[in-house]
Amino acid sequence: MASEATGPLSGVRVLEFSQIVAGPVCGINLADLGAEVIKVEPPGGEQTRRSGAVIAGEGKAFQALNRGKRSLVTDLHDPRARALIHRLMPGIDVVATNYRLGVAERMGIDYDTLRAIRPDVIYWQNTGFGEGGPEAQRAGSDIVAQAYSGLMVTDAKTDDDGAPDLIASPIADITTGFAAAMGICAALFHRERTGEGQRLGTSLLRTGLFIQGSAVMREPVSDAVLRDQLMIEIDQIRASGGSYGEILEARKGRAALRTSFRLYYGAYRASDGAVVLGALTKANRDGMRAVLGGEDERSDEPDYDAFAPANQAIAEQWKLRYRERFLTRTVAEWVAAFDAVNVPVAPVNLPEELADDPQVLADGMITDAVHTVTGPQRLVSPAVVMSKTPTAVRRAAPALAEHSVAVLREAGWSEDELAELLRSGVVVQREDR
Amino acid sequence: MPGAEQGPLRGVRVLELTQIIAGPYCGMNLADLGADVVKIEPPEGEAMRALGGFMPGESKGFHSLNRGKRSLVIDLHEERGRAVVHRLLPAFDVFVINSRPGVSARIGVDYETLRKLRADLIYMENTGYGTRGPSAERSGSDIIAQAYSGLMAGDGKVDEYGAPLLITSTAPADYAAGLSAAMGICAALYHRERTGEGQYVATSLLGTAMALQGAVAGRLPVFDAMVRDPMLERVNAVRARGGSYAEILEQRGSLLSMLGSAFRLYYGGYQVKDGAIILGALTPHNRDQIRGALGIDDDPSDGPEFNAYDPANGPVVAAVGERIRSVMLTRTMDEWGAAFDAAGAPVSKVNLPEEMSEDRQVQALGCMLELEHDLSGPEQMVGPPLEMAGTPVGARTASPPLDRDTDALLREHGFAADEIAALRVSGAIGARRSG
Missing domain, CATH: 3.40.50.10540 (Crotonobetainyl-coa:carnitine coa-transferase; domain 1)
Structure with a gap:
């Protein structure tokens, strides 16, 4: 249900100049928190509108x-459009941009220009590689x-050709939007x-590092044992012109030190699909051992050395044994068996069926909305729930140019001025408003 | 600091x-x-x-x-x-x-x-x-x-x-x-x-x-009727006969294939002479930049009238992919990096987290x-x-x-x-x- 603006940011007004994922995710978070977010689009619409669109200009990704x-x-290449933005600025609290370096200046929406108009503006700029340094001018996207x-490489996955495979969810983009x-x-505040x-700055690179903190961080005591040897080995492979696969193999070899941990924190095929175990504590692992008949698996005993090659070989054998065992029952049977001992287990669901999942529905994680062009839809609810200032999906994504006139009228443009802007094409308004 | x-x-x-x-x-x-x-x-x-x-x-x-x-x-x-x-x-x-x-x-x-x-x-x-x-x-x-x-x-x-x-x-x-x-x-x-x-x-x-996956987890009936609903029907048929996880995935297909073939060819990883490189094109302009650097002047799968969802078009896409793969293997990471940077295209080598510091x-x-x-x-x-x-x-x-x-x-x-x-x-x- 679209709801009244009662979130913690009610009354806050945001101008968003953004495209693709990172900037838009920041904007939906602010809107979910109650801010009024105005997305400024070029006359052809933000390019993501066309991505996977079955109705022109209204793709599912854009709507999400x-x-x-x-x-x-409005067309920011036109000086009259810039004048329009500058006239709006006194009523705007936050400006969000994610363009390549230099673009905001060319369009007259850079920080120095806008704060001259609204001195206490909060201005956010996102870039691919940051605003300084040798790579700052390079184009960035989530996969980059x-x-x-x-x-x-954190999971070392490759396609059938041996080339690196990406993480399908654009997590660098999305976590940047959250940050x-x-x-x-x-x-x-x-x-x-x-x-x-x-002024605030983020970059996809910085966030990409921030969500894998311990792998990137350097701690000489620990690194002397686990990291430095690996890097010597990998430098040798590189020097001899080794393939991407060989580099990954070397890195995987180190990860194998965690084989015993992964026995209870990993996925198995069941007779009809797959199940995941997620143990982080000895109590969890003991519960799983009881279900799997692994009471003799001793990786939790105080004297156990996960680094010893003999122990790694034994852990590999347990892995094979557990694999066999998992194939003897269905997903539903395994989930029930692990639930009975109260340990973390889950079926591997498809994202496309989550909107009908009983847990998802019971906790209000899906919100119904109606789009002006494409009709009813169901959206993933805000990531944060708040008791006094409820977060909420305020409305579905806008059709292109749905609110141009309304926004300007509210900001004090006269009917004559609006008519002139529309006639000259500086501003575009969707017809059937 | x-x-x-x-x-x-x-x-x-x-x-x-x-x-x-x-x-x-x-x-x-x-x-x-x-x-x-x-x-x-x-x-x-x-x-x-x-x-x-x-x-x-x-x-x-x-x-x-x-x-x-x-x-x-x-x-x-x-x-x-x-x-x-x-x-x-x-x-x-x-x-x-x-x-x-x-x-x-x-x-x-x-x-x-x-x-x-x-x-x-x-x-x-x-x-x-x-x-x-x-x-x-x-x-x-x-x-x-x-x-x-x-x-x-x-x-x-x-x-x-x-x-x-x-x-x-x-x-x-x-x-x-x-x-x-x-x-x-x-x-x-x-x-x-x-x-x-x-x-x-x-x-x-x-x-x-x-x-983290709002676009796939949400529901948009006009779109879902074309892509999601038939896919789930196939998945449920696999499940009904006790099919494996791999068979379920095969019926689902990948997110990128849903986005269309041209997107997938220029948004992904390739092996090069001495390692691998990532292409990150988001726009037709980016794809032109990449083709320019690769010396490929035509891609029949990257036009407005090309229907990526038509199975009959699969071989066309595969042929372009094969051309890109073979050209990529002729140069090193550094050589490709310089060529793509000169064209202004979004690319990256694949770094290890352990060396980022x-x-x-x-x-x-x-x-x-x-x-x-x-x-x-x-x-x-x-x-x-x-x-x-x-x-x-x-x-x-x-x-x-x-x-x-x-x-x-x-x-x-x-x-x-x-x-x-x-x-x-x-x-x-x-x-x-x-x-």
Whole structure:
């Protein structure tokens, strides 16, 4: 249900100049928290509108990434459009941008220009590789950040050709959107206490590193045992012109040190699908051992040395034994058996069926909405639930140019001025409003 | 490196009772933003201290998730321990917990109990499956959320035995939940500043994992009728005959193939002469740039009238893919990097996380914080995911050794020296390193 603006950011007004995923995710978080988010789009619409679209300009990905916003269409290459944005600025608290370096300046929406108009504006800019350094000018996208930051090799997956395979969910983009929304909320808190606005920066690279902290971080005591040897080995492989697969194999060899941990934190095929175990504690693992007949598996005993080659070989044997055992029962049977001893287990669901899952529905993780063009839809609810200032999906994604006139009228443009803007094409408004 | 003493949350006091990743990561973000974060630990230390520990009680994972905090050791199974927390609580603005539903009430730190001690408290709770519904009481962890939410099947990779693989061995659901929790707390602080009201704030690993794949987990009937519904019919037929996970995945197809073939050919990895390279084209313009660098002047699959969903067009796409693969193998990573950079196309080599601390770009941006740990000495860790010009974010201290700050914190909050000593003797506070 689209709801009244009661979130913690009610009354906060955001202008979003963004595209693809990272910027739009920041915007939907702010909208979910109650802010009024105005997405400024070029006359042809933001390019993601066309991605996988079965109705022109209204693809599913765009709708998921832009719910709760209003659409204002104007061509920023036209100086009159820039004047329009500048006239809107006094009523705007937050500006969100994710363009390549230099683009915001060319369009007259850079921080220095906008804060001259609204001194306490909170201005966020996202880039691929940051705003300084040798790579700052390079184009970035989620897959590029996955590769550059090391995220892609954390599970060492390759396609049938041996080439690196990406993580399908654009996690560098999405977590950047969350980090930005967090920073903007903190900046609003600061502004409320001091009256000061400020500029915030994020990059896909920085977030890509931040979500794999311990793999990237350097701790000489630990690294001397686990990291440094590996890097010597990999440098040798590189020097001899080794393939990507060989590099991954070397890195996997180190990960094998965790074979015993992965016995109870990993996935198995059942007779009809697959099941995942997620033990993080000895109590969990003991429960799983009881279900699997693994009471003799001794990796939790105090004197157990996970690094000893003999123990690794034994852990591999347990893995094979457990694999066999899992094939003897169905997913439902295994989930029931592990639930009975109260340990973390889950079936491997398809994302496309989650909107009908009883748990998802019971906890309100899906919200119904109606799109102006495509009709009813069901969206993933806000990631945060709040008791006093409920977060909510305010509305479905806007049709292109759905709110241009409404936004400007509310901001004080006269009917004559609006007519002139529409006639000259500086502003576009969807017909059947 | 700026410390967080100038951060936007300076003066905000946070008490966290958290473990593993999601809760600690939330607390670390708050500390990076300038809050004073006190971590309550059980006498044997938080569980993450022992996961992959390189010294007793000190692991790289724990260090990477708990910098900038202070350690307060209290046994909450002891009545006297709970009394200590209740006496401290009025001085704190925010409480963060990520235990299973029900645990907080048993140990006297549920929202209803704590708000009586501080009416405008902001209370954040993260759970595996949410706080209501048939699975609310079940235990969750990142891998469980990956499996249950569809992230894993959506990624669609399997090991050599056909079992599902994690989408990444970092913990994406945990990390995203920690970020959204910190976002919610900042928004709640803003609201409190405007109205004086505190509140209960909740996140879950499942809800956040779904937010990581909103476009596939949501429903859009006009689109779903073409792509999702027929796919699920095929999947359900496989399930009805007891088919394997691999067969289910095969019927689902991959996300990228749903996006159309041209997109997939220029948004993915290729082997080159001496390793691999990633292409990251998002626009037709990017694809032109890439084809220019590859010397491929026509791609019949990249036109507006090409129907990628028509199976008859499969061989056309495969032929283009084959051409790209063979051209890629003729040059090295550095040669291709230079060629694509000259064309302005988004590409990258595939780095290892272990070498990022030495990367020139990472260093130029100041992404790494250099901190000194009390026990293990100097370390470098990944700094906050954002920069703030007016209120610099960062961290001044590494993670605390277990129990380091217990006495100092209690003194700071008005406990007398003999009270502290008596609590220690009784076991209500302080570390126990037995076994």
